[in-house]
Amino acid sequence: MKAARITYIAILSALAVVFGYIESLFPLPVAIPGVKLGISNIVILFALLKMNKSDAFFILIVKVLVCSLLFSGINSFFYSFSGGIISFFAMILALKLGLSIIGTSMAGGIFHNLGQILAASVMLGSFSAFYYFPVLVLSGLIVGGITGLLCKTVILRLK
Amino acid sequence: MKKNDFIFIFLVLLVLAVSFPVIKNTAKGGNTVKITVDGKIFAEMPLSQNCEIPINNTNIAVIENGSVYMKYASCPDKLCMHQGKVSDSSRKIICLPNRVVIEITKKSEIDTVVK
Numbered sequence: 657m658k659a660a661r662i663t664y665i666a667i668l669s670a671l672a673v674v675f676g677y678i679e680s681l682f683p684l685p686v687a688i689p690g691v692k693l694g695i696s697n698i699v700i701l702f703a704l705l706k707m708n709k710s711d712a713f714f715i716l717i718v719k720v721l722v723c724s725l726l727f728s729g730i731n732s733f734f735y736s737f738s739g740g741i742i743s744f745f746a747m748i749l750a751l752k753l754g755l756s757i758i759g760t761s762m763a764g765g766i767f768h769n770l771g772q773i774l775a776a777s778v779m780l781g782s783f784s785a786f787y788y789f790p791v792l793v794l795s796g797l798i799v800g801g802i803t804g805l806l807c808k809t810v811i812l813r814l815k
Numbered sequence: 816m817k818k819n820d821f822i823f824i825f826l827v828l829l830v831l832a833v834s835f836p837v838i839k840n841t842a843k844g845g846n847t848v849k850i851t852v853d854g855k856i857f858a859e860m861p862l863s864q865n866c867e868i869p870i871n872n873t874n875i876a877v878i879e880n881g882s883v884y885m886k887y888a889s890c891p892d893k894l895c896m897h898q899g900k901v902s903d904s905s906r907k908i909i910c911l912p913n914r915v916v917i918e919i920t921k922k923s924e925i926d927t928v929v930k
Contacts, residue, residue: 753819754817782851782854
C-alpha cells in the first residue's frame with residue numbers, strides 16, 4: 657500500500673467520524689428512529705467516486721465502528737452496520753446503472769434506512785418496524801438528495 | 816441530474832404511493848394495548864383501564880384516558896417517549912434499544928386457546 661493511499665484513507669476516515677460526531681450533537685427534532693442527516697455519507701460517496709470500492713468500504717467500516725463505540729452506543733452498531741453495508745452496495749449498483757451523484761446519494765439514503773428497518777425487524781423479532789417504511793423511504797430520498805448535492809459541490813470545487 | 820435519476824425518483828415515489836395507503840389501511844381501532852418485548856408478548860391490557868405498566872425495569876408505559884404513552888425509558892435517546900400518545904393502531908411506540916413495541920390491537924372474543 658502506498659503512503660499516499662494510506663494517508664487518504666486515514667484522512668477520509670477521520671472526516672467521516674467527525675461528521676458522525678457533529679451529527680450526534682444535533683439530533684433532528686423528529687420522533688422517528690432512523691431519521692437523520694447522514695452527512696458522513698458524503699465522505700463514503702466521495703471515496704467511491706474518487707478512490708476505489710475497497711478503500712471506500714474500509715472507510716465505511718472504520719466510521720461505523722468508531723462512531724458507534726464513541727458516540728451512539730453499541731446498541732446502534734447493529735443498525736448502522738446493516739444500514740451502511742446495504743447503502744454501500746446500493747450506491748455501487750446505482751453508479752453502475754448510470755445514476756448521477758445526487759441520484760446515487762438518494763439510493764444510498766433510502767437503502768441505509770431500509771437496512772435499518774431490516775435490522776430492527778431482526779432485533780424486535782417482528783415486522784413492526786416496517787410501519788416506518790414510507791416515512792423512512794421519503795426521508796432517505798430527501799436527505800440523500802441534500803448530501804448528494806453537497807458531495808457534487810465538493811467534487812466540482814476539488815477539480 | 817440525469818434521465819436515470821428521474822426514473823429512479825419516479826420509481827421511489829411509486830413505491831411510496833403504494834406502500835403508504837397499505838400501511839395506513841392496516842390501522843383499525845382497537846381496545847387492547849399489546850406490549851411486546853423481544854418479539855414475545857409481555858402484557859395485554861384493556862385500553863379503557865388507566866394504569867402504569869413497568870416493563871422489565873427498562874420502560875414504563877402509561878394507559879390514560881383511552882390512549883397509551885411511554886413515560887420512562889432507560890435508553891439515552893428517549894425517542895419512544897417523544898413518540899407521544901397513541902390511541903389507535905395507526906401508530907406504534909417502538910423503543911429500539913430495549914426492543915419494546917407498544918401497539919393497539921383488537922382483542923379477539925376468545926380469551927385463551929388451550930392446545
